[in-house]
Amino acid sequence: MYFSYLHVLDLFSSHQTHTLPFFTNNRFFLLIFCFVPIFPQFCHLPLPLVFSNLGFCSSRSLDVLWIVKDQSFLDLKHTIEELRCGLNSPPINPFASGCTEFGKLIRVSLHGAQVTSWKNEHGEELLFTSSKAIFKSPKAMRGGIPICFPQFGTCGSLELHGFARNRMWFIDDNPPPLPAYDSIGKSFVDLLLKSSEEDMKCWPHSFEFRLRVSLTSDGDLNLISRVRNINGKPFSFSFAYHTYLLVSDISEIRIEGLETLDYLDNLLQKERFTEQGDAITFESEVDRVYLGSPNAIAVLDHERKRTFVIRKEGLPDVGVWNPWDKKAKSMVDMGDEEYKHMLCVDGAVIEKPVILKPGEEWTGRLQLSVVASSFCSERLGLDRDGL
Template sequence: MRHSAAVWDYRAATEITKDWNGIDQVVLRNPQGASVKVSLQGGQITSWRNEHGEELLFTSSKAIFKPPKSMRGGISICFPQFGNCGSLEHHGFARNRNWTIDENPPPLHPNDSHGKSIVDLLLKPSEEDLKFWPHSFELRLRVVLAADGDLALIARVRNVNGKPFSFSFGYHTYLPVSDISEVRIEGLETLDFLDNLCQRERFTEQGDAITFESEMDRVYLSSPNVIAVLDHERKRTYVVRKEGLPDVVVWNPWEKKSKAMTDFGDEEYKHMLCVDGAAIERPVNLKPGEEWTGRLKLSVVPSSFCSEHLDLQRTEKRGHWMSI
C-alpha cells in the first residue's frame, strides 16, 4: 500500500489493514500486547485494548459501520464544530471524511518514541467542504499508544487561509462502565456548566462529584486539565488528561433518548458514558499561518485513584506525554 512503507520506517509497531467494510485502518501495538485501531474513515479511534485484550472504549452493539457517517462509539474527532448549528453536519464534518496518513508529520524526538506505537493522520478540506465552511486548513492527528498502554491523541489545526477563522473542537469519547448509576466523575465539582437540556442555560455544579440518575448533556467550563471517572463495580478509574481543551462535555442519553436512536441499544445507556475534552464555549481563533494544538490522554488505573491525587499525578506525568 502506498503509505505502508513510510509508516513502518518510523513506527515499527504499526500496521495498515482493512476493517470488515474494506476500509483502511491503522493498527498500533505495544510490546506488552495492548492495541489501538484507527480508521482512516473519520480518523476515528475504533478500538483501544489493554495487554489482556480487554476493550477500553464503548461501541454500541447497534452501531452502523457504513461511510460516510461515523459510528456510535470509540473516539471521534468533532471539527470545525461541536454540536449542531448552521449548515454544517452535526459535530462537524471531520469525523465523516476520509483521512490520509501524513507524509510530513511533526517531528518526533528520539527519546519520545521508546516503546510507543505512533501514527500521524491528515485531513484537508474538499471542494465540497469549502462551499459550506470556506476556510482552508490542515488538521493533523497524532495517535500514540504508549509502552504502558496509555492512549494519547494530539490534534493540530493550522490556518492555511488568507483570512482568520474560528472553530470549536472535541474528542467525542465513549467509555464503557459497569453500571452508570455507580459511576462518579471527580474534578468537575464547583464548576459552571452549560446545560444542553435547558437551552444551554448556565448553572454551577453543587455536588462533590458528578453522578447519574437521569439524562445528562452538559458542557463544564474552564475545567482542570485532569479529571477522573470512577467505576466502583469494575474497580477501575479512567484518568482523562488534556491540554488546550478548556471544556469537558458529559453525556448519557438515558432511557427515553436511547430508545429513539436507531444506532444505539435501548438498555446500553446503563453501560456507557461520554466524557469529552473540548473547546466549545470560546471558539478557537486562528490568524493566517497560526496553529492550535489540543491534547488528550487516557489512562486506566485501579479504583483507589481519586481526585485527591490529581495534581500529583499530573505533575508526575506531565513530562511523559506533553512533548509527543
Template sequence: MNHSGVASDQKPAVEITKDRNGIEQIVLRNPRGASTRVSLHGGQVLSWRTDRGEELLFTSSKAIFKPPYAVRGGIPICFPQFGQRGSLEQQHGFARNRTWVIEENPPPLQSYDSTGKAYIDLLLKPSEDDLKIWPHSFEFRLRVSLTADGNISLISRIRNINCKPFSFSIAYHTYFSISDISEVRVEGLETLDYLDNLCQKERFTEQGDALTFESEVDKIYLGSRDIIAIFDHERKRTFLIQKEGLPDVGVWNPWEKKSKTMVDFGDEEYKQMLCVNGAAVEKPITLKPGEEWTGRLELSVVPSS
C-alpha cells in the same frame, strides 16, 4: 530480532488492515500487547485494549461503519463545530464523516520510538464540497499514539492555510466502556459552571462533590482543570483524562428515552457507556492565516478500589 529491533514472533507495532466495507484501519500495539485501532473513516479511534485484551471504549452493537455515517462509539472527532454551536447544519461538524489519509507513506510499520510508543500520523484537508459548506482551507494533522504503559494519546494540529482568519470548535467525543452508569462517578468538575443542553444551553454551577448519574445528561463544563477522573467501582478501575488546549469538558449519556430514538444505538446500551469529552467549545479558537493550534488528550486507566 529482525532489523527493526522487534522480536520476529512479535506482531508489528503498526499494522494496516481493512474492515468489511474496505475502509483502511491502523492497529497500533505496544511491546506489552496493549492495542488501539484507528479508522481512516473519520480519523476515529474505534478500540483501545489493555494488554489483557480488555476493551476500554464503548461501541454500539448497532453502530453503522459505512460512510457518510459517523460511527457510534470510540472517539469521534467533532470539528469544526461541536453541537449546534456554529454555522453548519451537521451537528458535530464533518471531520468524523470524512476519509483521512496516512500522512507518512509508507507508514513506519515496525517502529516503536525510543520510549516504546507506537504511533500513526493522519491528515485531513477539506474537499471542494467541504469548502462549499465551510469556506476555510485548513490542514488537520492527528497523531494517535499508544504508549509503553498502554495509554492512548491524540495530538491535533490544525493549521489555517487560508488568506483570512477562521474560528472553530472541537471535541474528542470519547465513549468510555463502563460496568453500569449508576455505579460510576466523575471527579474534577465540581464547582465549575456548565451549559446544560437539556435546558436551552442555560448556565448553571455544579453543586455536587462528584458527578453521579440517574437520568439523561448533556452538559458542557467550562474552564475545567486538566485532569478528570472517571471511577468505575464495579470494575475497580479509574479512567484518567489529561488534556491541553481543551478547556471545556462535555459529559453525555442519552438514558433510556433518548436511546430508543437513536437508530444506531441499542435501547439498553446507555447503561454501559459514558461520554466525557475534552473540548474547546465555549470560546471558539481563532486562527490567523498561517497560524496553527495544538490540542492534546491522553487517556489512561489505573486500578482503583
C-alpha cells in the same frame, strides 16, 4: 476489489528483508491491517499504505489501522502463521476472535480518523461501541472517539459535530515534527485531513488537520490534534474528542474534577448553571459542557474498580453525555439498554472557539489512562498542570 489478509501476508513476506531489522531492533511497531468485515464499504478506496519506519511504501486499499505495543518479531510471525492457517475460512477479526492475543492495542479507522478500539494488556476493551453501530459512510459509527471539528454539537451552521468525523483521512507520511516527548518510545500513526472543495462550500476555510494517535509503553492512549490555518484570513472553530468510555453501570459512575464548575446545559437551551455536588453522578439523561475545567479529571467505575484518568492540554471544556433510556430508544444505532454501559467525557474547546490567524496552528492534546480505583485522587495527580 476486496483486500484480504492474503495481501497483508504477501506484503510481510515479500518485504521480509526490510521488516526483519525493524522488528528485531524495536520493541514497538505499527502494525497495519486491512480488515474487510469491519468497513467493507471503504475497500474500493485506493489509499497509500505507508510503513515509513520500514523504508518502503506500497499502494494498497486500506481502511483500518492497528497500533500494537510490545510485540517482538517472533510474536508477529506467530500471528501471521495463525492467520495463514485460517486463510481458507471466511475472514474473521483476528483480535476479537481470540485466535491471537495482542494485549495493549488501538484500532483507528481512516473514516473520521476515529479510534474504534483501545484495549488493555488483558485484551479488555476500554471504549464503548454500540452493538447497533452502523459502519457505513458517511456517518461516524456510534462509539470509540469521533473527532468533532470544526464544530461541536449545534454551535454553528454545520452538520452536528462538524464534518471531520464523516470524512476519509489519509496517513500522513511526513508530518511536521512534534516535540520529542510526543514521539519517543511510542507506537503511533499520523493522519491528515485537508479542506476539500465540497467542505469549502459550507466552511470556506483552508486548513490542515493533523492527528497523531499513539499508544504509550504503559498502554495509555494519546491523541494530539494540530489544526493549521493555511487560509489568507482568520477562522474560528470548536472541537471535541467525543470519547465513549465503556463503563460497567452508569449509575455507579462518578466523575471527579468537574465539581463547582459552571456548565452549559444542552437539555435546557445551553443555559448556564454551577455544579453543586461533590462529584458528578448519573440518574437521568445528561448533556452538558463543563467550562474551564482542570487539565486532569477522573471517571471512577466503582463496579469494575477501575478509574479512567483524562489528561488534556489546550482543551478547556469537557462535554459530558449520556442519552439515558428514552433517547437511547429513539436512536437507530444504539441498543435500548446500552446507555447503561457508556459515558461520553469529551476533552473539548466549545464555549470560546479557537481563533487562528493565517499561518497559525492550534494544538489539543488528550491522554487517556486506566488505573485501579484503589489509587486515590491525590495520587492521580488531578491537580497537575497538563500532560
